[in-house]
Amino acid sequence: MVLQFQSQQSYQNKVVPSAAVLFVYVERAHGLPLKKSGKEPKAGAELSLRGTSYRTKVCDRSTSPQWDESFHFLVCDPKQDMLIVKLSHSWGMALGSVVLPLRELLVEPGLVLDRWLTLDGALPESQILLRATVMILDSKLAACGKGPGETARALASAASAPDVEEVDSIIPSKETATAANQELRHRAVPAHGGGDQGRSDHGQVKLSLSYSTEENRLVVLVHACRHLIACTKDGSDSYVSFILLPDKNRTTKRKTSVKKRELNPEFNERFDFDLSLEEARHRRLDLSVKNSVSFMSRERELIGKVQIDLAQLDLSSGVTQWYNLTEEAS
Numbered sequence: 001m002v003l004q005f006q007s008q009q010s011y012q013n014k015v016v017p018s019a020a021v022l023f024v025y026v027e028r029a030h031g032l033p034l035k036k037s038g039k040e041p042k043a044g045a046e047l048s049l050r051g052t053s054y055r056t057k058v059c060d061r062s063t064s065p066q067w068d069e070s071f072h073f074l075v076c077d078p079k080q081d082m083l084i085v086k087l088s089h090s091w092g093m094a095l096g097s098v099v100l101p102l103r104e105l106l107v108e109p110g111l112v113l114d115r116w117l118t119l120d121g122a123l124p125e126s127q128i129l130l131r132a133t134v135m136i137l138d139s140k141l142a143a144c145g146k147g148p149g150e151t152a153r154a155l156a157s158a159a160s161a162p163d164v165e166e167v168d169s170i171i172p173s174k175e176t177a178t179a180a181n182q183e184l185r186h187r188a189v190p191a192h193g194g195g196d197q198g199r200s201d202h203g204q205v206k207l208s209l210s211y212s213t214e215e216n217r218l219v220v221l222v223h224a225c226r227h228l229i230a231c232t233k234d235g236s237d238s239y240v241s242f243i244l245l246p247d248k249n250r251t252t253k254r255k256t257s258v259k260k261r262e263l264n265p266e267f268n269e270r271f272d273f274d275l276s277l278e279e280a281r282h283r284r285l286d287l288s289v290k291n292s293v294s295f296m297s298r299e300r301e302l303i304g305k306v307q308i309d310l311a312q313l314d315l316s317s318g319v320t321q322w323y324n325l326t327e328e329a330s
Helices: 001-005 146-160 174-184
Strands: 021-032 043-049 050-057 066-075 081-087 094-100 112-118 127-136 203-210 219-225 236-245 266-275 284-291 300-309 319-324
Touching: 021 043, 021 050, 021 081, 043 319, 050 066, 050 203, 081 127, 094 112, 112 219, 203 284, 203 300, 219 236, 219 319, 300 319
Parallel strands: none
Antiparallel strands: 021 066, 021 127, 043 050, 043 081, 081 094, 112 127, 203 219, 203 319, 219 266, 236 284, 284 300
16 A cells, blocks of 8 residues: 555655645635624635645635635645645634644545534634545655655655655646546535426525544535525525434434525534434435524415435435425425
8 A cells, every 4th residue: 555655665865755645625614703893804715734835815705705716735644644724814814724634534435525624713603615535646656846846856866765666657737636626626416306407486405415434423514595485575584494204202303593584595504413324324304494483473484395315315425415495395
């Protein structure tokens, strides 16, 4: 194995060859803190691994910025290296950060991590949505270098070490990196009964459904709704409520916060369930989008429903997509 081979070698000039390539797709953040003035921040994200750093664009003022940018890093030791992501207002005021040890990716199915990560040094609800994958290099050696000259010298040094095979050129080309990064953008996985093909009369809800083998948990992420029907002239005070069937005691019932007067609300709320993968596959997610009303109100309460059979999904890989809402769950 490449990682085992590398750990047993000593290299001239202390140049350690690359064992993998890390591809990172930075999608968006949610719930970022406001500036001291009360204004929304102009957020940018800086990604660093060892001596290499990249910056996203700086978004217009928003507490939920969206970047949709991809980057890649050469990785010398996936078991020890860490990706550091720092968010700031125009590269000044800190908005939160997260440290991702790459060893966590090594235990993910397909070496892919795709989820919301909580930001340290920010609000409790501050999160960033990342998709990261590690590509373990097939060839035995590829040098870590910041520039073409350094890479060439490192390759030459590593190749001169005793009992080392000839080095193949496996530093990703621009075309290869671009193709891999484009692959990361395809977050939605087709699933039975869902999809984004057409607008429903009752709107849609976006969910991420996955199983974390590391935590032995079913993870349900409620991202957002769109095109909801208005229950009053001011819109709808919308929220999402769901339960995992069968559940006689209703212990799995959960609901999001309420978004006032919103027909396209964003929630980005995560719910975890301590279930085995086999148990999760025998459950159905029964979900309703509702209008929050008082007990005596005559306003419409139910906006739409959907029921999802988890046995039809690849929970190990994870599914993110929009689901059509209907008047009654089918």
